[in-house]
Amino acid sequence: MPRRRYIQAINDALFEEMERNENVIVIGEDVELAIFGDTRGLYDRFGPNRIRNTPICEATMTGMALGATAAGFHVVLHMMFANFVYTGFDAIANQIAKMRLMTGGQIALPITIIAGYGGGGSNAAQHSDSAHPALMNLGGINVAMPSNSADAKGLLKTAIRSNNPSFLLEASARGGQMGDVPDGDHLVPFGKAAIAREGSDVTIVTVGSMVKPSLDAAKALSEEGIEAEVIDLRTVVPIDEAAILASLAKTGRLVVVDESRDRCGAGGYIAAIAADKGFASLKAPVKRVNIPNVAIPFAPIAEAAVLPDANKIAVAVRGIVSKVAA
Amino acid sequence: MAEANVSHNQADYLALLRRMLLIRRSEERLSALCREGKFPGAVHLYIGQEASGVGACSVIEDRDWITSTHRGHGHFLAKGGELKRMYAEIWGKREGICKGMGGSMHVADFSKGILGANGIVGGGFAIATGAAFGAKLRGDGRVAMCFFGDGAANQGTFMESMNVSSAWQLPTIFLCENNGVSEFTISSTVTGGKLVDRAKAFMPTVIVDGNDVLAVQAAVREAVERARTGGGPSYVETTTYRIQGHLEAEDAFLGGGTYRSAEEISAWQQANRDPILRFQAFLTGEGIADAADLAAVEQSVLEEVEEAVAFAEAGEDADPELAFSLMFENQEA
Structure with a gap:
């Protein structure tokens, strides 16, 4: 089994799923350069129509992710730090989490939102929260929090193949941690500890x-x-x-x-x-x-x-x- | 009224009239039935603004998208939504367009590009912009039209969405229905500057008489053509007026307070301002239709409204289990 850093495993999952499905697009703040490394290299491989920097406007980015699904895309939205989930929370809580029920199940919501979370890096109060309790309380959002490289890859691939809105919260302090990742198309199901x-x-x-x-x-x-x-x-x-x-x-x-x-x-x-x-x-x-x-x-x-x-x-x-x- | 358009035949004109009248009569019926307690929850009526939604939707296609507002019945019907399914939704029945899970504020028909009425004021800006981004990536010529009011224009997402639409030249049409009120507050008391000036920083703009269906149609047609051909977003502001309250039977909780005068409301209901009376006068004045034609439209609308009431009342109660099964696809809540 190859050894991969946690953040590299996420990067691998993105490469593989974007190769696999041309409807997968990645948007978000600074995704083209990738400050965490998780989206690095995607721009060179897939170009501006598959991965694109957005303006810094979380309240609109989250709503746009929902809107773009109407055109048949699976949107991977990178929100950088989990604290910024609060900034973009209206469309998460009032639109994405509720839209399927409100419309009587007319639509699926293939949206994956990635954000780094957690303390330990002296990033201070506005860059260290985890945000998952707020997301758990919404009802219509899946929340994955991988602890190691293999799960990071497998859970993200599951999220991107799902028609349900999912968060992948990256443990920021664990980004450099090495771990074994199974060869091949490694998927980890949601809801299995x-x-x-x-x-x-x-x-x-x-x-x-x-x-x-x-x-x-x-x-x-x-x-x-x-x-x-x-x-x-x-x-x-x-x-x-x-x-x-x-x-x-x-x-x-x-x-x-x-x-x-x-x-x-x-x-x-x-x-x-x-x-x-x-x-x-x-x-x-x-x-x-x-x-x-x-x-x-x-x-x-x-x-x-x-x-x-x-x-x-x-x-x-x-x-x-x-x-x-x- | 705007000039008669030679490309229109009588049927096109009467179709515009019929759609406006369907909104008016179906909402008048809702207003009455609401007071009788015939259905649960609140309704926010579009009466007085029919020319705006009907004119705008008359020049887009089924494949195009709209996002709507809490005052969304008119947009739903203007974009081709079915009245009886909308009524059944408002009645909370399983025959409802959203199976009774959404209600008046959430009528949506994605198969017709109606991405939903929305209970969050300004909730449609980003959704429409995202859909327009999708169209731009696909290069398929679809457009996304975002209906919103002057109240919503004070949300920050208005600027954010205009910025993205402009930066990426997206086929977004920002359709501002300026009715002068933000729920129970006169908009001018809470708004700095002119709304149109906000949009001018980003895109071509136009302000039209929102109670003139042909003027709205002409302005939106230009915006749609620009969007379809890669020319980017546009802002169209329709000047109009909300005849009913923010929601029906609002007197019950306003405690006797008022925020506008009966005279003001009445002035907008006169024959020279009401969008339907004006259009009917235009059709007869131009010799496009006669009294018998108008009566036939009226009759057909009234029949459709009564059929829809009967359909909704005869419907089966919503299935409570759906609350658990519909949150996710193939996953219990």
């Missing part, structure tokens, strides 16, 4: 940027005699409830790790699934490791203080697991 690590004492449910620190925490805990199972959701809409509940049934304990704020974040939703449908399995309270209800600060020491990390995850796990190595 992966067991990133098996364990029997506690379940850590996580996604995207938080899979790596969760695995780091699990490794450290293992040395203390605590075996954590790490579930990588891969997509938060649709969400693999069965995988969460099956692991919970096995371990009886749940820690949810998510890079969004605590109040009405994704972690609270996952905890509610466990309380509602996995209550009989629970041997301890469900714990959440996420971002406090604050904006992401700039200074590295302050940013680190509010972001989840392996140590915070391990502390949360120890708090609900009584079995500790002697």
Whole structure:
């Protein structure tokens, strides 16, 4: 299997899907040069009628993505940073997420929106949000958050072949991370979690940027005699409830790790699934490791203080697991 | 009125009249039935503005797109949408054009290029611009016409969409129906400068008498020809007036407050200003049609309206399960 960086895997998916389907077009801010590297080279290969820089006008770009589907295109819109989803939110929330139901199912909405998300780079409050809780709450939008190169490629290819509006949120801090990517036409279905690590004492449910620190925490805990199972959701809409509940049934304990704020974040939703449908399995309270209800600060020491990390995850796990190595 | 056009025959003229009259009579019926509580939700009526939508849509084709507004019945019918399916939608029936899932503010028929009425003021700017971008990429000569009001022109997406359309020379037609009111606020009290001056920075503009169906038709025809032949976007402003309130039965929650005078409304209903009365006078005055011709159009419209009411009332209640199955294609919500 070839080794590819996370961002290269996304780039590969775009090349392959644009080759495969001439109706796939890419628009967005600075996509021709590609500051993240994910759209790099597409312009030279496909030209201005397949990939094009837009003006900086998120509120119009999102609506245009919807409009261009009327002409038969699958639009891949790159919004750069997930915070800019808020700037373009009207057409996402009021048009794209609702148009299929409002029209009685007259249309499909082949739209894929890409945005980098997450903290850890001192990008400060307006370039570090994850935005997925807001998207999850809309109802009509799928949300993929790959944690590794193979999933990044496979989930994006699935999104681009789907007739449903989908977000692919890129874990910005993971862009350079290497990983094995299966050969050939690698597709990863939506709504199917992966067991990133098996364990029997506690379940850590996580996604995207938080899979790596969760695995780091699990490794450290293992040395203390605590075996954590790490579930990588891969997509938060649709969400693999069965995988969460099956692991919970096995371990009886749940820690949810998510890079969004605590109040009405994704972690609270996952905890509610466990309380509602996995209550009989629970041997301890469900714990959440996420971002406090604050904006992401700039200074590295302050940013680190509010972001989840392996140590915070391990502390949360120890708090609900009584079995500790002697 | 604009000059009689030699390329028109009597049938073309009467078709324009019939479409305007269909909007007028079907909405008068909605106004009455709304007060009787015959259907759920609110309706925002287009009465008084019929010449704008009918004139504009008379010079585009089925394959062309329109985006509409919360006041969208007139645009839907002008672009060839079916009245009975629209009524069934407003009644919340499964025979509705959107199976009862959208209602009055969301009537859409994508098979006829009607990309939907829209409950978000200004929601159509970017959608029309995106469709026009698609047409430009395809090079297929289609055009996208965005209906909006003077209220929507104060949204930022108006400027953004004009900018993109101009920068990329897209076949977008910005059709501003200037009726002077932004919901319950007089537009002049919340608007700086002239709307047309905003558009002049980006594209050719024209302001026409929006209650003269032939004047609207002529102005939009020019814009459509420009768009189809690669000449880029245009702005057409139709000066018109909204006779009804922002929505029907608004008195119920205005608490006795008013935002315009009865005299002003009445003035726009006079024979020299009302778009339908003016066009009827033009047709008889020019000898294009006589009283019997007009009566026949009226009769046929009234019959269609009554058939549509019966169709909607006889319809089956909407299927609540659709709320779960229609959010996504092949995926439960």
